[in-house]
Amino acid sequence: MFNILKELIYSSGAVSLSGGNLVMWLVSFVLLYLAIKKQYEPLLLLPIAFGILVVNLPLTFLMEPEHGLIWFFYHYGIEMDIIPPLIFLGLGAMIDFGPLIANPKTLLLGAGAQAGLYVTFFAAILFGFDLQEAGSIAIIGGADGPTTIYLTSKLAPHLLGATAVSAYAYMALVPIIQPPMMKLLTTEHERKIVMSKLRPVSRLQKVCFPIVTAMTIMLVVPPAAPLISMLMLGNLFKESGVVERLTNASANELMNVVTIFLGLSIGATMTATTFLNPKVLFIFFLGLFAFIVSTGAGLLMAKFMNLFLKDKINPLIGAAGVSAVPMAARCVHKVGSEANRRNYLLMHAMGPNVAGVIGTVVAAAILLKNLG
Amino acid sequence: METDWSKVIEVFSSGIIGVFLVMILLQLLTQLSTRIIDFVENWNKSETTEPAPKK
Numbered sequence: 001m002f003n004i005l006k007e008l009i010y011s012s013g014a015v016s017l018s019g020g021n022l023v024m025w026l027v028s029f030v031l032l033y034l035a036i037k038k039q040y041e042p043l044l045l046l047p048i049a050f051g052i053l054v055v056n057l058p059l060t061f062l063m064e065p066e067h068g069l070i071w072f073f074y075h076y077g078i079e080m081d082i083i084p085p086l087i088f089l090g091l092g093a094m095i096d097f098g099p100l101i102a103n104p105k106t107l108l109l110g111a112g113a114q115a116g117l118y119v120t121f122f123a124a125i126l127f128g129f130d131l132q133e134a135g136s137i138a139i140i141g142g143a144d145g146p147t148t149i150y151l152t153s154k155l156a157p158h159l160l161g162a163t164a165v166s167a168y169a170y171m172a173l174v175p176i177i178q179p180p181m182m183k184l185l186t187t188e189h190e191r192k193i194v195m196s197k198l199r200p201v202s203r204l205q206k207v208c209f210p211i212v213t214a215m216t217i218m219l220v221v222p223p224a225a226p227l228i229s230m231l232m233l234g235n236l237f238k239e240s241g242v243v244e245r246l247t248n249a250s251a252n253e254l255m256n257v258v259t260i261f262l263g264l265s266i267g268a269t270m271t272a273t274t275f276l277n278p279k280v281l282f283i284f285f286l287g288l289f290a291f292i293v294s295t296g297a298g299l300l301m302a303k304f305m306n307l308f309l310k311d312k313i314n315p316l317i318g319a320a321g322v323s324a325v326p327m328a329a330r331c332v333h334k335v336g337s338e339a340n341r342r343n344y345l346l347m348h349a350m351g352p353n354v355a356g357v358i359g360t361v362v363a364a365a366i367l368l369k370n371l372g
Numbered sequence: 373m374e375t376d377w378s379k380v381i382e383v384f385s386s387g388i389i390g391v392f393l394v395m396i397l398l399q400l401l402t403q404l405s406t407r408i409i410d411f412v413e414n415w416n417k418s419e420t421t422e423p424a425p426k427k
Contacts, residue, residue, distance in 0.1 A: 100402075101406060104398075104402040105399060107396075107399040107402070108395060108396070108399065110395060111391050111394075111395035114388075114391045115388055115391075117387075118387045118388050121383065121384060122380065125380050131375075131376070131379060131380065135383070201406075202409065202410075204409050204413065205405070205409050208405050208409060209402065209405075212401050212402065212405050213398060216394075216397060216398055216401055217394060217398070220393075220394050220397065221390070221394060355395070358395070358398070359391060359395060362391050363387060363391050366387050366390045366391065367383065370379075370382065370386060
């Protein structure tokens with residue numbers, strides 16, 4: 001009887017627990033709290049947090065190569081680049097490119113915000129990261145979770161957990177991080193600028209946009225193909241209006257299913273041995289730096305464009321050039337309406353916001369081309 | 373490990389220039405395609421509009 005009990009205790013995971021496991025449980029509980037209580041990106045943070053928890057329970061072997069359940073999700077979903085493009089398919093089916101087509105110069109704001117990403121690349125090198133790691137950290141500034149995961153899985157898979165959590169955490173914190181930067185880099189007078197109403201966009205224009213964009217980007221930057229093709233296919237589903245079932249499936253069922261596998265797999269990469277090292281702290285710091293600099297770069301780009309434009313744009317919309325859709329656009333609208341109650345910037349900010357999604361994919365593809 | 377600064381500069385500059393070039397190209401093509409579509413749609417409208425009856 002005593003021997004059976006002894007054997008049971010020794011074969012349990014409890015005896016193999018390490019201090020690192022306990023710290024990771026704590027990280028998991030903090031993320032669970034943020035997801036459930038504060039509702040910060042709960043769709044992603046909840047499965048990520050649970051993934052961290054279960055992978056840090058010893059002897060479960062959930063991430064054991066060729067055997068563990070979550071390893072299969074990770075291997076086939078992320079290592080083989082299936083999940084991020086599928087997320088983009090769903091995203092495309094939800095995005096309205098109308099404000100961008102109505103005001104195509106906002107594409108430049110989506111490009112301007114990416115400048116912050118390259119500044120962070122430089123900073124990460126100075127912090128001692130290698131080229132591939134620096135590229136993976138810099139892309140956090142694009143505030144685009146799937147692109148961050150896609151690029152990191154190619155360049156520096158060992159940083160996947162930290163960069164993914166960092167990207168999603170900062171996306172959730174847009175309303176806290178962006179407004180101080182917006183107010184710092186714009187004057188009261190600039191924030192009060194009222195923009196003229198966007199021109200209407202026809203259905204044919206909306207149908208042509210994903211086709212033209214997919215062809216252009218894939219011809220110029222082929223490494224962007226997996227993400228941009230799926231994004232534009234999803235959008236073509238939506239705008240064509242003839243495949244409602246596929247649009248709904250992409251935007252709802254498929255998106256929800258892959259989100260579960262994505263979150264769980266990312267969380268499961270965060271074992272104590274990979275996550276608990278000083279580099280991860282630097283990644284969180286540099287990720288925040290990237291996000292702040294990208295916001296600033298977008299704002300400065302808008303101010304620069306105003307030097308040449310007859311019909312001035314409100315520079316706040318430059319901050320939406322990071323691709324946290326639609327949180328960044330909402331944030332711009334809020335700050336703009338605080339300065340001028342008549343200001344309705346939401347639709348104007350959606351242009352650079354969706355341009356930011358395209359810009360981040362292009363930036364990631366160029367990094368991949370140079371560093372992969 | 374020694375940092376290859378020439379590679380860093382290359383990634384930095386080609387990245388910024390590349391993103392801007394692609395987005396400018398996309399902007400021009402979007403403007404061009406919307407103008408063509410506007411023109412075709414307006415032309416179709418004027419074709420289908422019945423002439424006003426003479427009094």
